[in-house]
Amino acid sequence: MKIRVEQPAARWYKTEMGLSDGDSVRVYVRLGGCGSVHPGLSLGVIKDTPMxxxxxxxxxxxxxxxxxxxxxxxxxxxxxxxxxxxxxxxKMTVE
Incomplete structure (x- = not known):
């Protein structure tokens, strides 16, 4: 199990979220949306501090x-x- 972020996606997040080197982005499970793995749930992102x-x-x-x-x-x-x-x-894909 791992997370793989392609460079174009990382660059897009840096621009759209105003991120700088050293920042962290948490991918989390949220209620609603168009998730393909668990009906009624999807993934969201937020700038956050890892715990x-x-x-x-x-x-x-x-x-x-x-x-x-x-x-x-x-x-x-x-x-x-x-x-x-x-x-x-x-695009987030669980594979």
Missing amino acids: RVGVSEVVEGVTFYMEEDNLWYLDGKSLRISFDERYEEI
Whole structure:
């Protein structure tokens, strides 16, 4: 189980969220949205300070992570975060 953030996605987050090198972005489970893994739940992101990191990856100077208590959402799989240039949007895929 791991988190994989592609460079174009990390650059997009840095621009859109005004992030700097050394900042951290938490990926968390939220109620609602269009999640493909668990009906009625989806993933959100927020600039935050890590507490109990379950998985993480540093890309473009930013740490992207999920806390231990949200790893159940991945169900033993990995999370890939990519940027779709055609639609100019982030895509999160559990694989």
